Structure formats: C-alpha cells, structure tokens
Amino acid sequence: MEFYADAAIPDLWLALRDVVRFWLAHGVRIFRVDNPHTKPLPFWRWLIEDIRARDPGVIFLAEAFTRPKMMYRLAKVGFTQSYTYFTWRDTKQDMTEYLTELNAPPARDVFRPNFFVNTPDINPVFLQGSGRPGFLIRAALAATLSGLWGVYSGFELCESAPLPGREEYLDSEKYEIRVRDWDAPGNIRAEIAALNRIRRANPALQSHLGIRFYNALNDQVLLFGKRAPGSGRAMILVAVSFDPHRAQDTVIEVPLWEWGLPDSGAVGVEDLMRGHAWTWNGKSQRVRLDPADLPFAIWRLTPPGGAA
Numbered sequence: 001m002e003f004y005a006d007a008a009i010p011d012l013w014l015a016l017r018d019v020v021r022f023w024l025a026h027g028v029r030i031f032r033v034d035n036p037h038t039k040p041l042p043f044w045r046w047l048i049e050d051i052r053a054r055d056p057g058v059i060f061l062a063e064a065f066t067r068p069k070m071m072y073r074l075a076k077v078g079f080t081q082s083y084t085y086f087t088w089r090d091t092k093q094d095m096t097e098y099l100t101e102l103n104a105p106p107a108r109d110v111f112r113p114n115f116f117v118n119t120p121d122i123n124p125v126f127l128q129g130s131g132r133p134g135f136l137i138r139a140a141l142a143a144t145l146s147g148l149w150g151v152y153s154g155f156e157l158c159e160s161a162p163l164p165g166r167e168e169y170l171d172s173e174k175y176e177i178r179v180r181d182w183d184a185p186g187n188i189r190a191e192i193a194a195l196n197r198i199r200r201a202n203p204a205l206q207s208h209l210g211i212r213f214y215n216a217l218n219d220q221v222l223l224f225g226k227r228a229p230g231s232g233r234a235m236i237l238v239a240v241s242f243d244p245h246r247a248q249d250t251v252i253e254v255p256l257w258e259w260g261l262p263d264s265g266a267v268g269v270e271d272l273m274r275g276h277a278w279t280w281n282g283k284s285q286r287v288r289l290d291p292a293d294l295p296f297a298i299w300r301l302t303p304p305g306g307a308a
Contacts, residue, residue, distance in 0.1 A: 048078035130244035133291030203228035218250035
C-alpha cells in the first residue's frame with residue numbers, strides 16, 4: 001500500500017486536514033468519522049499521523065460497518081476504535097464466535113471494538129419486541145464483553161418503536177426535536193449506572209481481551225470469565241440470558257480447575273449487582289436468570305487464600 005511518503009500531498013487532503021486542525025484548536029479531541037472505509041486508506045494514515053503529532057490524545061472513531069478485513073485495516077492505519085457487529089449478534093453462538101474472533105490475530109493486535117447497543121440509525125430488531133428486559137440484556141452484554149461501550153439517547157428509557165419492517169426509529173431524533181423525561185417509569189438508568197460502577201472497580205471488564213467462555217448447560221445462557229493482568233487470583237464471572245420473555249434456569253460450571261481446585265472445591269462469591277456474598281461449593285452450580293428481575297448476573301469469585 002502506498003502512503004505518499006515521498007509525493008506531494010494533494011490539495012484536498014491538506015484542506016481536510018486543516019478542517020480537523022480548526023476544531024482541534026477549539027478544544028475538540030474526539031472525531032467520529034462517517035463511513036471511513038469509502039475513503040482512501042493512505043489518506044487516513046497521513047491525516048491521523050499529522051493530527052496525533054500535534055496532540056497524541058486525539059481519538060478517531062470509525063463509524064464503519066463493513067467487511068472485517070477492511071475494519072481491521074482501518075485500525076491499522078490509526079483509528080482508535082470502531083463500531084462493530086455486536087449490534088447484530090443476538091444468540092449465544094453468535095456472541096461466542098464473535099468474541100473469539102476479536103481475541104485472535106489479527107484483530108486482537110490492532111482492533112479496539114466499541115459495543116454500541118444502538119445508534120441514531122440503528123434500532124435493533126432484538127430491542128423492538130423485547131421490552132425492558134431486552135434493554136438490560138444488551139446493556140449487560142456490551143458493558144461486560146467489551147472495554148468500550150455506548151448508548152444512544154432513548155436507550156435508557158427503553159425506546160423501541162420502529163418504522164414498520166425496518167431497523168429505524170419511528171420518531172427519529174434526526175428529524176425532530178425530542179424532549180424526554182429521564183425519570184419516566186421503566187427506565188434503566190440505575191442499572192446502567194451500576195454497570196459503569198462495576199466496570200470502573202474491576203479492570204478485567206475494561207478490555208475485550210482475555211475472555212474465556214465456560215459451560216452453561218442452556219443455549220439461552222452465556223457464561224464467561226475475565227481476569228485483569230496483575231489482578232491476582234480473583235475472577236469476574238458473568239452470566240447473561242438471551243431470553244427477555246422467560247426465566248432461564250441452568251447449571252453452570254464454575255472453573256475451579258483454573259485455581260488448581262478439585263471439582264469439590266469452594267470459592268467465595270460476591271454478587272456485584274446486588275451486593276450479596278456467599279460460598280459456592282463444587283464445580284456445578286444452578287442459577288436462575290429472570291427477566292422480571294435481572295436477566296444477568298455479575299460475580300466476583302475469590303478462591304481460598306484471597307485475591308492475592
């Protein structure tokens with residue numbers, strides 16, 4: 001790939017670079033680029049290098065929903081993070097395969113995924129008929145699977161009315177001024193705040209890397225664990241139901257073997273959403289995820305001897 005290292009820079013490139021510099025001079029340090037995959041990759045590499053030479057902290061978000069190879073190449077030329085296919089991964093198998101891909105080369109070496117639960121242009125089909133539990137499911141998945149996640153206005157209020165047969169909002173904020181009551185009944189603001197507090201307190205949840213999937217004997221329940229480098233022996237274990245309509249019971253396998261414990265061993269458990277603590281004795285444990293309560297659970301597991 002040619003990057004114009006020794007050639008004259010086209011006038012158009014210089015003009016576009018100057019637009020970015022103008023906003024940089026006014027304090028703007030985050031740029032969301034619409035459809036960058038339809039523009040020359042050499043241009044992005046040159047532009048991003050020029051801007052970061054002035055301010056290394058500038059963030060470029062690639063609003064790119066395209067082929068994985070192109071998304072990864074955008075990361076290689078300098079984009080800080082990117083939209084992802086998370087929005088359309090609605091099953092346990094889909095999510096497992098996608099996170100496995102993101103944790104393997106070449107993606108893990110260059111790509112920083114942002115798991116947006118919705119966007120101004122995307123009202124996901126899953127949310128259109130799943131009610132409040134569906135919004136909790138997608139928030140929990142995004143917040144715990146990826147180190148970067150985001151919501152668009154209205155998600156907190158579980159807004160889901162679509163244009164018939166389309167992945168678009170019926171009353172789109174792109175075309176009208178929306179005045180919202182952020183305390184409206186049924187909102188999930190408290191749950192989103194709790195998810196963000198848990199993320200801040202547990203570095204293992206601040207990256208998509210290092211995820212391990214474990215057995216949950218129910219195709220509707222995803223079970224995975226994460227540990228942060230240097231975090232000692234503690235693990236964050238997450239279970240999420242993909243069913244927003246019915247309670248799901250399942251037997252899960254607690255990964256006692258990762259601490260060198262026998263199948264009959266014990267670990268301390270703290271429910272990070274509810275604040276309860278207890279002990280799990282044995283590898284096989286039964287859990288229930290109820291959409292009428294919480295369709296997910298986040299536990300902090302500590303083996304004998306503590307977290308060190």
